Amino acid sequence: MTTITMGKALNEALRDALRDDPRVLVYGEDVGRLGGVFRVTDGLRAEFGEERVFDTPLAESTIAAIAVGLAIKGFHPVAEMQFDAFSYPAFNQITSNLAKYHTRTQGACNMQAVIRIPYGGNIGAVEHHSESPETYYVHTAGLKVVTPSTPADAYGLLRAAIADPDPVIFLEPKARYWSRQDLDLPAPPLPLDRAQIVRPGTDGTIIAYGPTVQVALAAAEAAEAEGASLEVVDLRSLSPLDLDTLSASVRKTKRAVVVHEAPVFMGIGAEIAARLMHDLFDVLAAPVERVGSATVPYPPARVEKLFLPDADRVLEAVDRTRQY
């Protein structure tokens, strides 16, 4: 057992995948010599050589597009986007080709590829470095979209994503890169389609993922001090959504609050609220509440905290569900 950060857990997952599967390639901007701007690929080029871990020209669309070509050739590419908003130049290749190639080739070509995207805010960055692009990707059929909240999940989900025959958008909550956990590695892969109850409770369910799981846990902790027992569900997978786990939790607690950094409008919370309303209409004690950013471009660093969900805003939302 060692204490490692999420960044290091991801690094170990890449290392173990490169070691176990000779078809795995790791590439992107600055991933070779530098080891990535977040050091997630640190040391991999030295260990596996520059044919398997390589820097590319600065062109996200083609970084995604060569994943298509390499996957047709039978490689298992793992491409890094340097930051969330810099995945947008790759959007057309991801949605029009990577996501559709399996359908387009009648199932002949597997797109066993992973696009890693550091995402989310709270790191005091300049524009384009703090966005939450998940809704864009989950709205595209043909992509699996997952996001870890802990070092253990980061390792297990990334191993599973690389081994899965389908394209996976792997969203890494960058503010959590330095979070630590005691871990035994290597660990088995985690399922790509399962949410996890990270804190059991009875009076309401907080649904979170990636960077907001810690926020939800902090809120649940604070609520407990005031005598309320809140369950926290970590989605882990954003597409598909593990509605079974969500429904089972909310069936028990009768109240739900969805928390994400992305704007509330048309966010993941909208789909979850609609599903819960439909499936548990006769069970819900209150409307599903959502906590997220406003419908504004990601704000400048000095004011970002006003827009990001925090425990207080989550608890206010929980209180609203308890007014019924």
Next chain:
Amino acid sequence: MVDTLGARAAHDSHPADPIAAMVNADGLLTAEAERAANISDDVLRDLYRRMAICRRLDQEGLNLQRQGELGLWGPIAGHEAAQVGAAMAMAETDWIFPYYRDFAMTICRGVDPGIAMTWFRGLTHGAWNPYEHRLGPLIISVGTQVPHAVGFAIGCKLDHEPTAVLVGFGEGSTSTGDWHEAMNFAGVFKAPVVFLCENNQWAISVPMREQVAGRVADRAAGYGFPGLRIDGSDVLTVYTVVRAAADRARHGEGPYLVEALTYRFQAHTTSDDPTRYRTDADVEPWRAKDSIARATARLRDRGAFSDDFERAVAAEAEETALAMRATLLSAATPHPGQAFDLVFANPPASLLREQAEFVAELEPGSAE
């Protein structure tokens, strides 16, 4: 990757391009290059035969669309030499990544014409298994197939395979970011790719001069490899030049850009009305360059063309067109539930559930 840093920098300036020396100022194969290439009469006759068949199939495509049997047809008339010449120049083990107009390439790769046509009938987004024909699917999103070909070629290089990759696109596609990015990646990674620009003078209604500043072929220089403009309606030139470029790629000498100048005789697609942007007088000068007439002339010069041969090819073309129609019209409409089967190799349970609900709704009373 693949190259050390030194090697990557080393092809900043390439030495005099021997392929460029194969054509004259009009982009036509020189007599000397023709002798050196030593293309047999049989090969030239086969190129003629394939072009003639594809032209007949193209006509049948128009007929089928007018009869309501195809949702859309994208005519290839004018592209026969570029497509047949380039596709046949590639070794069987090479790969081709076509764009939507590369119908003749698909036929050259052995796809049954009637099956290929199911794409235009609206039965499928992809009519063949790429691995069976070493042929990617037709790509509609303009320019986006170009970096796929480059990625595949990088993979060939990583696998130390002597495989070359051909990618087709129009001159309009050379305006896209993906095209330029792919050219740059190919140059940096010295990928074994032959870029084939089928420059037919039009991107729907936009003429070449409003699409391309300068010449497409010259753009290769900016990416560290050679480019060459050739007469794209002369099949022997296309075949010989592309074959040399593919050989070069297979020998590790990196990418090559071929700009095949030609013309689109028909509408962009059956949804287009070319009278809004060009006149018959615009088209006329290009008709004189017609690829099939020119292949005929070349064969006659060699004493390798006869009336019997011409008749036999015409008969085969007719037969192929009839067979294509029959195959197309008997192709089954896919069960709508199949759309769900194709999304993933490893579908999540939630999608299978959605599929069951979808199918049950379509077929009330079914046992789902």
